[in-house]
Structure formats: C-alpha cells, structure tokens
Amino acid sequence: GENVEQHPSTLSVQEGDSAVIKCTYSDSASNYFPWYKQELGKGPQLIIDIRSNVGEKKDQRIAVTLNKTAKHFSLHITETQPEDSAVYFCAASRGAAGNKLTFGGGTRVLVKP
C-alpha cells in the first residue's frame, strides 16, 4: 500500500518568514495530493490540493509543488502569520470513488510574533 512520510515534525518560524513542509510517497499510481490544516480541537480542513498532471499550484500565500519523478511534494507558506500556527498534514491517494487518503505524520507549525 501507499506510504507517506512528512518532514519536519515540528517547525518554528518568525512571523513574516516562509515555511516549507516536505512529503514523499511510495505508490507511483497516486495522483491526488491534498494538504490539510488542523487547528486545536478541530477536524482537518483542506487548504490546497494538486493533481499529478500539474507541477505547481498557488492560492494566495500558499503553494504546493509536485515532483512525480522523485515522488515528493511540498507545501510553501509565505509571509507567515500567527493564524498559520496549526498542524499540517499531507496526503496521497489514487483518487476516484472511495478516495482512500494515506496521510503523513503531520507537522506542527508555530509562528512566533
């Protein structure tokens, strides 16, 4: 089955700096790569996703890049703000019906004011 590894497990950045989280996956058939943000006491919420036919996607201060050959993808957050403090999860799946996601272990991001 799929295996997703995520690094680092914790990340502390100064407000205004950039944050980068990296994930690798094992299943070459995976074609859907979402990123979720989880705030304390809440369920995860999708913040951005990318499909295998796209190399990069951007949404305001958040961007995701995908390297299918190397089987890794990354989340980039620019101009970090205190409200970006949360746990972030990457995931991978083959998409389609019964979209089974395999999650990475999570990264706890702390943005220091």
Next chain:
Amino acid sequence: NAGVTQTPKFQVLKTGQSMTLQCAQDMNHNSMYWYRQDPGMGLRLIYYSASEGTTDKGEVPNGYNVSRLNKREFSLRLESAAPSQTSVYFCASSAVGGPSDEQYFGPGTRLTVT
C-alpha cells in the same frame, strides 16, 4: 448546513465495553470514511464506504465494525474496547465525480479506554 456531525464528543469506556460512534453528513455526499488519529501518526483509515450499501476495510480495521445506515449516516462500532483503541476518531465525507475530491471532516470524538 451543518456539514459533518459526530456524536459523542467525548467518551470514556472500560476495557471490554462496547459503543457506537455516530456520524452524519448533510452535503449529499456518496463516500464516507472513519479515521483514527494518534500522536505522531497522522490519520489512519479504519473503514470507508464508497457509496450507500458498500463498506470496505481501510488500513487499521481490526476491532471495529461499520454500518452505512443510509446515504447520510455512517456509524463505527467497537464491540469490545481495548486500551489500544484510545484515540481521536474522525468521520469524513466526500462527493464522487465532481470537480473536487475534498474530504470534509467532522469535529472528532475523543475516546479513552481504561
């Protein structure tokens, strides 16, 4: 539009007791999922239901059973709880065939087995 709701929010069980976690969604989604979240291990899929009337095992199904009661509701049952099942349980749902594969998560149930 409440999204995905889960009951109860918290539960404490003794080893060997049984309980059912309830999940409902009001987004007319076809697919529903149960995950457990343990520290440092992300979320792991227990069972999923690709569509009404079907259920399949995920990564960690042992000790659990599920029922897709109708399109809206998907329950998770622990027949004989064990301390290893202490975890936070999340239900999620997603549409099929639309422009997005986004899974929408409920607020979670924090379960402690003593």
